[in-house]
Amino acid sequence: MAEAPALAPLRVVVCVSLQPGQTQEWALQLPPGATVAQALAAAGLRPPDLALLAFGIWGCSAQPGDALRDGDRVEGCRTLTVDPKVARRQRFASQGARAAGLFAQRRSGAKQGY
Structure with missing residues (x-):
């Protein structure tokens, strides 16, 4: 066997x-x-x-x-101590709308959003 x-x-x-x-x-x-x-x-x-x-x-x-x-x-x-969405909102609020986000580095004279 x-x-x-x-x-x-x-x-x-x-x-x-x-x-x-x-x-x-x-x-x-x-x-x-x-x-x-x-x-x-x-x-x-x-x-x-x-x-x-x-x-x-x-x-x-x-x-x-x-x-x-x-x-x-x-x-x-x-485990997470802070909800990632809340942390992002707080960072954005402390940086200000002009210094953060997708369009912070736009060219001078460019249209809003480009």
């Missing part, structure tokens, strides 16, 4: 941003059927660090129990 071939380990990358402007990345080999939580544990991340992060696989939201496939990239991102 032939033996079943051994399954190859999963090659997974875990990338986490714990602080602004800082990323950490680990290339891991995990057993077949590994989950997001197992990948994070193998990377050495502690539960207090994990509580601040939202996780995804290749940019799509993921839960700790989701199974991984070979070549997956597990990403841990900090």
Whole structure:
């Protein structure tokens, strides 16, 4: 009787941003059927660090129990503190309408909007 071939380990990358402007990345080999939580544990991340992060696989939201496939990239991102639309409006208001926006660098004497 032939033996079943051994399954190859999963090659997974875990990338986490714990602080602004800082990323950490680990290339891991995990057993077949590994989950997001197992990948994070193998990377050495502690539960207090994990509580601040939202996780995804290749940019799509993921839960700790989701199974991984070979070549997956597990990403841990900090949650947004400000809505990007609100932040843009505040920046625009503080810069003034003439100094910001698409037509700020228009030629002298040009029509409005060109």
